[in-house]
Amino acid sequence: MKIKGKFISVIVSGVIILGIIVIGISAASLKQRGHTELSMLKKLMLEHREKMLKNLMSNASTILERSYEDIHDPKKLADIYKKQLNIALGVAYSSIEHIYHSMKHLPEAEQKKIAIELLKNMRYNLTDYIWINDEHPNMIMHPFRTDLDGKDLSDFKDPEGKLLFMEMIKVCKEHGEGFVHYMWPKPGHDKPVPKLSYVKLFKPWGWIIGTGVYMEAAEDETKEKVKLIINSLRYGQDGKDYFYIFSTDTRKMLQHPRTELVGADIYADIFTDPDGKHLLTELSKIASESGEGFFSYKCPRIGEVMPVDKLTFVKRFEKWNWAVCTGIYMDDLEEMMIRKKQEIMFEVNAQIRTLSGIVCVIGIFIIFAVSFLINRTVILPVKKAVKCLSDGAGQIALVSGSVLSDSQSLSHSTCEEASSLEETACALEQMASVCHQRADRARSATDMMKEAICISEKVSGQMSDMTGSMNHIS
Structure with a gap:
């Protein structure tokens, strides 16, 4: 393969690898951004729905709070039950008026007796009743607290210390009728509970006719109404x-x-x-x-x-x-998120395709640009260098031939001189051999002299020992 082709192959491979890396990183980034957008969208939609639920609950809570406040506020409770109590008391009051006007032929005591018996048995809402006291106050009739009938109630107080019957007299003297809030036990019970009563003065006889609603019963009734209201919310x-x-x-x-x-x-x-x-x-x-x-x-x-x-x-x-x-x-949110995910992924894939096209165009441009630059900055200079090297190689070949011829002549003369030197070396070796032999003989003579000296020294020693022994004997 030509050098230009090799360079282009390397560049193309590099551009392709770089393009794949760029596209891969960009695709991963785009997909991650898509998932992030999807997560953010889901979070925002969930927050929106949570906020909506809180707002709806706030409306329901407002109904509950207002209903509770109304039922525990005597004035508001009076407004709520005024019509109902007024109707119930109106029936009793009208009955007394009818007896008063239609039975004038009877003594007043007889008229009152008939009225008392009539109101004593009067009921509404199953357990709600009517009672009568006078302006002293004395209890004229109470259908459930018969122990109070005929008694002076001037000092009668509820658990909170309110002189409730004196309060009724005050309301009737000032307005002729009105509401009084106090504590009173429910029929069949001993524990006093909050009660709101409506009283009205019947002037001809000086009677105060009253009826009321227990807060507990009113609260239960209010609860049922609130349930119906809440149930209707859609x-x-x-x-x-x-x-x-x-x-x-x-x-x-x-x-x-x-x-x-x-x-x-x-x-x-x-x-x-x-x-x-x-x-x-x-x-x-x-x-x-x-x-x-x-x-x-x-x-x-x-x-x-x-x-x-x-x-x-x-x-x-x-x-x-x-x-x-x-x-x-x-479920609609999940379906919406699936559709949105498909839309986002479609956009991401479109962006990836666009990016891939751009990378390919840039890659092709880079390949052509690099090829052009390589051709001008590398290929042409290399070709010139190769030509110069070829010319130099020819000249070197000529010089090498001349050197070879001279070397052959020098080699022939060197061989002749080497032969002469070889003969001289042989003669020297023979002389060296003779010298070695003579040296060996000299070394042998020296060794023999050393042995003779040793023997003479031993003999001399033995002679000395013998002389000593003889001297010792003598």
Whole structure:
């Protein structure tokens, strides 16, 4: 392969690898951005729905708070029950007026006796009644507290210390009729509870006729009205999203659009979703521990069977020990997220294709540009260098031939001189051999002389020993 082709192959490979890396990194970045956008969108939509549920719950809480305040405010309670009490008392008052005007032929005492018997047996709302006292005050008639009949009530006080009958006289003297708030036991009970009574003066006989409503009964009645109001609240697609209420005290379902669930225990299996979540137990726990919060579970829409995801917001109304709940079905959100994901991925893939095209165009441009630069800056100079080297190689070949011829002549003369030197070397070797032989003989003579000296020394020593021995003997 020519050098230009090799360079271009390397450049093309590099550009392709670089392009793949750039496209891969960009694609990963775009997909990550798409997932991030999808997550942010889901988070925003979820926050929007949570905010909507809180706003809806705020409206329901306003109804509960106002109803509770109204029922515990004597003035507001009077406004609420004025018509009802006025009607009940109006019937009793009209009956007395009728007796007074139509029975003038009877003595007043007889008229009063007839009126007392009539009002004594008068009832409305099953247990609500009428009583009579005078302006002293003495009890003329009480259908349930007969022990008070005929007694002076001037010093009669309720548990809070209110002189309630004196208060009734004051209201009637000032306005002829009006409301009085005090504590009084319900029929059949001993414990006094708050009561609001409406009294009216019958001047001809100096009677004060009264009837009232117990706050507890009024509160129960208000609760039922509130349940109906909450039950009627609808929102969402086709008005299928609703509110329901259960008691955190009795653990019973108090209100639900599905009437068959009202009165059911919140621990019943019917309140378990397909994933095993005991939804009302969890909602009760959230209401008791946190006061309010969100919980997700699966539940079928009203009139349907298939369970779908639902997000519910629960808030505790502590004054009545109620847990008020409302939720939004989330299946439409999941479908929306799937569609949005497809849209985002389509856009991401389109951007990747566009980026790939741009990278390819840039790569081709780079290849042509680099090829042109290589041709000018590398290939042409290399070709010139190769030509110069070729010319130099020819000249070197000529010089090499001349050197070779001279070398051969020099080699021939060197061989002749080497032969002469070889003969001289042989003669020298012979002379060296003779010298070595003579040296060996000299070394042998020296060794023999050394041995003779040793022997003479031994003999001399023995002679000395013998001389010593002889001297010792003599």
